[in-house]
Amino acid sequence: MRILIFSTAYLPFVGGAELAIKEITDRLSPGEFSFDLITLNLDGKQKAEEQMGNVRVIRLSCSKVLFPFRASSRAIALHQEKPYDRIWSIMASYGGFAGLFFKRRFPKIPFVLTLQEGDSFAHIYRRVFFIWPLFKMIFTRADHITAISNYLADWAKRMRATCSVEVVPNGVDIQKFEYGMSLPAEASAQAGNIEKEEIRKKIGIQKEDKIVITTSRLVAKNGVGDLIEAMQYLPENVKLVILGTGSLEESLKSKVQSAKLEKRVQFLGFISNQELPQYLHIADIFCRPSLSEGLGISFLEAMAAGLPVIATSVGGILDFLTDGETGLFCEVQNPKSIAEKIQLLLSDGVLRTRIIDNAGKMVRERYEWQGIAEKMKNALTGSM
Template structure:
């Protein structure tokens, strides 16, 4: 049995994003008899145990139990010391840092003191690399070493893999995307269950509902969707699932544009209910300004919705447009960044070409089933990332 120590700024039960879901889904599918996973993470709220086992991961928490900036900054050092302490006790066969900007510095510190322990860096970042680099300037020497001292980099997109190379990484690079619970999102519901959601949303016969599942932050560019609504027929409305710092600003944009009746902010919807909301709507949209990959797009494809998006960052790995990617099977409808006019044009195109849209939906759904199911992703992580590195350490 091998042992891997994960370093992750956040984890279950209450602080969960795409990176944390990836850890859970991957480790759940690798038996403890094969690889035993431990984790150093930050206590982001009071009352959480210092140590507990969450499915296949033994979680060790450090920090003050709050979400403050100081707590997160000190994690860059306290996580390294905790990792070194745990290593003396457990003799890990590798360490695995989840995201360079939040866990790369402690991994680099650990690697400085334990250079013979193999080090895996996963890149899941969604913000533009330039913004991340500015943010990490106070810790630049450690941030830089987080890339250069990694033995393997696993990136969830080609875009993030190229970033690793620009940052000086010269080792083995594996592009393994995030996965999707395909059974959950492709599940067929009774018509009554979907009709209940439509009633909740106020959807009438003939309405066309755009939907997004997104953090309300600048990079997701929901302001551009709201700006596109006046260019679309009155029966087109925009359903927004998610929360974030721009919520008040986006609501004010809708109010000042007299679009309150056509924009519906529903906040956070539980994972179990999400597929029903997707299936009650007609088009998924998120015209991102930047994106590491974007699980929400792939979830929408699995749920059977046409997807309108930019091809920024990792989106270009799976969203192929008829005009922009004539050599690829068409899986979505692309727009430029910051172009409400193109958003409106693509929405109209989807509304006016139902036969073409059905074919695109079928192609996208088949792609997701073939490449993005978590069973496939976990197998790829084990066989392409973990085991080659662990077996190399045996030699």
């Protein structure tokens, strides 16, 4: 089966959607599937065409606004050379428009749309209100829709999708986030402790310090400013480590300086996906007080790494977080509430252990990539 994927971004630019494409296509047999992916050459430094795993990646040098037109035009030419059996658009955005334009030219080719959006629906509307009827057609012309959470699946139905809609979440590479899975238990624990101490020493964390960590794009929706403010209500030995970059980085650093929290808040910048587990392992708590989330793969990765999680009850987070069982909910945009939940996890060992155990079991049962790849395989090959 030949499948053409439209995605605004792809590796080496890694986000939840891009990682999902790779994890899923890597697990589908090249004997059964042939994947072409059309994307943007975002930094102008990537190869125009290359094979990455099971995917032939075709990069276009143009603006995001022009991408739907250029991508659909290129896809039409490729289809006329060797026909595709399915088209698969990642997100109802530029890639979604590319899929829509292709579908209008070849209406008999099934169009699969995957929703990975993390922004609030109000934010999305502000970006597309002037072409709202055309935007809605991404949903109404799709032949099958998968969404990474029930929250996004409900959105598809509200957008008047007439096709079948199912939840196929993003997954977690469980072995990567757990300590030394290939080592005996004693050796694994020893290696893990040495690694933790080396990293804590490297970034100046003392033995008595308690570490709250967040992995976030530094943008408004992730609530990092609220998390910084929460530090003012916590003991001096509670430190915050922030992984990630984004448009609000400088203003967040100014907030830290204004609150005189420079010794308690560290910005470590971009950390690669391969390095991420070892930084999670140095922490005591993961917290991201989001204003909106499509799913929140960072929370699931933290759970797999054995951290108790604090989150807000928004969007797709409700699919996996049960308050007091697989994590704790704090209030949206309420630094005092965030601080109270952090303090609760630091002081109540029984609660902490229960949450870690329940969350770890839940992630292993529901969010392992192989099972998710099988669901996506069925979505791509099913009758439409």
